[in-house]
Amino acid sequence: MGAHDHFHGHAQGGGHSHAAHAGAGERRLLIAAALTGIFMLAEVVGGLLSGSLALIADAGHMLTDFAGLALAWYGLRLARRPADWRRTFGYDRFTVLVAFANGLALFAITGWIAVEAVSRLAAPAPVLAGPMLWIALAGLAVNIAAFAVLSGGERNLNMRAALLHVIGDLLGSVAAIAAALVILFTGWTAADPILSLAVAALILRSAWRVVAESGHILLEGTPEGLDPRVVAEDLAGVPGVARIGHLHLWSISEGRPMATLEATPAAPDRAEAAVRAIKDRLAERHAIHHATVEIVAAAKAGESADG
Structure with missing residues (x-):
């Protein structure tokens, strides 16, 4: 992938x-x-x-x-x-x-x-x-x-x-x-x-x-009713996801929220399933239907944890 x-x-x-x-x-x-x-x-x-x-x-x-x-x-x-x-x-x-x-x-x-x-x-x-x-x-x-x-x-x-x-x-x-x-x-x-x-x-x-x-x-501020900290914590609990990083939430227009984030899958061969699970969670719980997810390997995630 x-x-x-x-x-x-x-x-x-x-x-x-x-x-x-x-x-x-x-x-x-x-x-x-x-x-x-x-x-x-x-x-x-x-x-x-x-x-x-x-x-x-x-x-x-x-x-x-x-x-x-x-x-x-x-x-x-x-x-x-x-x-x-x-x-x-x-x-x-x-x-x-x-x-x-x-x-x-x-x-x-x-x-x-x-x-x-x-x-x-x-x-x-x-x-x-x-x-x-x-x-x-x-x-x-x-x-x-x-x-x-x-x-x-x-x-x-x-x-x-x-x-x-x-x-x-x-x-x-x-x-x-x-x-x-x-x-x-x-x-x-x-x-x-x-x-x-x-x-x-x-x-x-x-x-x-x-x-x-x-x-x-x-200014691409966080949409009303969404808290990146809460969303990140929720996504970290998605099955098959080991870590969430660099989460950004903004809106193209009112009522059209967007998200970009890095995700580290629990297993390298489960990356595609992890991405789909993340997008499903964003849509179902946070009404975010447009997301860009970057898969990050575990070693890289550890190196950029504070980046």
Whole structure:
């Protein structure tokens, strides 16, 4: 037997179901992107006419969201492409890149909102509360529709990032409505930038989680719920295996964990059986369906125990 045993490709089964989920997710993202893009234009006009920072900030956020939803849609389409000789793991990780980019975009937009809000607090500007209220109410309706479309889909990292954009828009509309009502009944225009800051803080907290999770995958960190020490100890107990070393766990994308490791079989002539037993154990107990196992002779294993 050769020095390496590789098991490439996706886990068997569920291919049709995965494609159906991806197709449904694409449609949901496309609808949400269309709703967001169309209403974004209305908010820009309304914000300029009314002088409302909350509306302009929400329109700017919706522009980022439109781009984010479009990217998420494209990410799902690209992820469906089969692996080829240049990208042997396929295009799954593109959806993680999209989620990471969307999270960074949310950081940028919240920073812009914060700067504008502080500027408005320092130099208050007049706000037409009536038009602002009606546009914000219409925006709320659009965002609720987009939220309903997306929330019924699969909750992978890419879809969660897209949904986060829509939730941010929804909160922005709620803040704009609240600010409009306060200004309408009290004339206190500071409510507009203050509520904009509150929404920015909520968006920032959620954006950090998306960036952290997607960044962890991009850095090939250990998948959530897996501990290399526990997995190594478990594999060491597989019949026919004398030693496990250099175990690495990471993910190509959310829900697609991978493993590489060295294994020393208990008997040299049982190497193939040991590899199969290791892969079966990884799949059955740890939901890892793609593993690369290198067989290491006992003498070499002893020499590299601390390597």
